[in-house]
């Protein structure tokens with residue numbers, strides 16, 4: 061097991077995997093199996109009763125996924141991790157692991173559009189209320205709390221606004237009230253460690269920078285092991301009341317007793333939510349994500365350095381109205397980048413092209429190397445117009461609250477040579493300023 065604190069080393073050697081115990085293979089094998097042979101009836105019974113930990117069924121655990129889980133936990137400085145089939149499943153599980161019908165949670169307004177839909181509409185149908193708080197003042201989170209509030213939720217580097225979230229400020233407020241902060245760190249793996257700043261749980265869409273090649277959908281929940289789920293039993297009933305689906309287990313008490321570790325959040329997500337709701341990550345997909353993870357720290361450096369160069373170019377181009385990047389925000393919001401990020405400021409860049417929506421469309425259509433896709437974090441450079449795509453199901457008010465103006469274009473800067481990135485941006489911006497050719501009859 062690697063004791064290194066360096067992400068470049070953890071990505072290759074982190075967790076417990078050294079070589080495959082069955083074959084000594086160095087590369088992580090794909091365990092394409094649904095089930096596992098029990099040693100005897102006692103062993104089977106002990107596994108189901110959680111008296112012993114081991115493989116039962118791939119909906120709940122798999123050795124390939126286990127390698128990925130331990131490495132992501134190590135990268136995030138967490139204690140345990142559970143992989144699921146997508147980033148959306150990770151956000152859903154994160155909330156359902158602490159909230160039940162009649163409960164509420166407070167979420168930042170700066171969110172991925174898919175998460176807004178999940179929180180505002182689907183969770184509402186399940187009787188769970190989201191209360192939105194503007195993170196420009198962390199106290200907004202405290203104002204929204206009542207005795208049914210079970211967690212805070214936010215993104216580290218939310219696009220399109222690209223305002224770094226006040227992690228410590230909000231987690232401190234939460235901890236005063238025994239409310240855990242759950243952070244979606246999809247856009248800033250390696251360069252930000254929310255658990256080090258007081259967050260209790262990190263979720264990822266592994267589809268993005270960690271997978272890194274636009275080939276696999278996946279998600280995970282990382283348990284920081286730094287939150288006392290039993291400190292206020294009324295605040296966290298799902299961890300303190302007997303769970304009749306598991307022989308009356310009180311998860312906050314029983315997991316530390318059984319494992320010797322404060323990983324009640326991860327264990328409950330695995331043995332209750334994966335058991336009941338399904339949505340596991342397929343081992344083939346876990347393998348694909350492991351390939352990405354092994355070079356993610358290296359890629360993040362290139363993503364971030366290319367993004368800085370692109371920002372520098374864009375801020376000087378005459379056809380660009382405005383550039384949005386974490387370090388360009390003024391005052392406390394800009395200062396948060398320095399406080400929470402190290403080794404780079406992210407790969408996401410927003411621009412408003414002069415000439416509004418029409419010029420923006422021309423810009424996107426003129427791009428030759430950038431792909432026009434609904435994704436971020438691919439090794440390739442990507443571009444999209446959020447108002448008509450990723451965020452198109454939001455109301456005008458929700459769009460503006462999330463920072464999506466009509467002409468906003470989101471760029472996810474890839475790891476190509478920076479000169480080629482800038483050349484493509486330049487020719488597309490030049491084209492966006494030219495009048496359209498009228499058909500001559």
Ligand code: PLP
Pocket residue numbers: 146147148149151172174175215244246247264265266267277278279435436
């Ligand atoms: N969280 C963030 C910040 C995202 O950008 C996305 C997807 O774009 C998700 C979660 C959902 O992830 P997935 O597409 O893997 O379900």
